[in-house]
Amino acid sequence: MTIIESKIQQTDCNAQELYVKLSDFNQFREVLPEQVENFISDTDTCSFTIKGMADVSLRISEKIPNSKVSYSNIVDKPFPFSLVFNINQSEEDSKCTVQVSFHGELNPMLAMMAKGPLTHFVNSIAEKIAVFNF
Numbered sequence: 405m406t407i408i409e410s411k412i413q414q415t416d417c418n419a420q421e422l423y424v425k426l427s428d429f430n431q432f433r434e435v436l437p438e439q440v441e442n443f444i445s446d447t448d449t450c451s452f453t454i455k456g457m458a459d460v461s462l463r464i465s466e467k468i469p470n471s472k473v474s475y476s477n478i479v480d481k482p483f484p485f486s487l488v489f490n491i492n493q494s495e496e497d498s499k500c501t502v503q504v505s506f507h508g509e510l511n512p513m514l515a516m517m518a519k520g521p522l523t524h525f526v527n528s529i530a531e532k533i534a535v536f537n538f
Contacts, residue, residue: 413534
């Protein structure tokens with residue numbers, strides 16, 4: 405299992421607000437990188453194309469109120485993976501932190517080649533969540 409984690413980012417919303425936002429794919433497009441095209445969503449699923457890489461279809465696979473939301477790919481192509489959003493309430497009631505992690509079943513060669521782009525991907529999402537009031 406390959407696990408790649410973003411830097412922890414502080415947001416301007418509390419844990420409950422972020423949990424609600426991440427639990428609805430209709431709001432997810434706003435935090436995806438510019439390389440994402442053809443985004444289609446409903447509340448529980450979405451699909452999109454990462455330019456020059458792959459088509460991705462996701463579903464919400466786990467929700468723990470105010471602390472965690474996990475997305476898993478619907479079709480195991482290009483490989484089975486999930487995106488996990490760990491949410492922690494800050495001591496200040498109006499803020500929380502988020503860390504995005506990628507968990508994937510990559511062979512060692514693919515893991516080595518994909519580490520850089522995947523690290524950039526999860527950091528980009530975490531940074532956009534932190535600054536974008538989606």
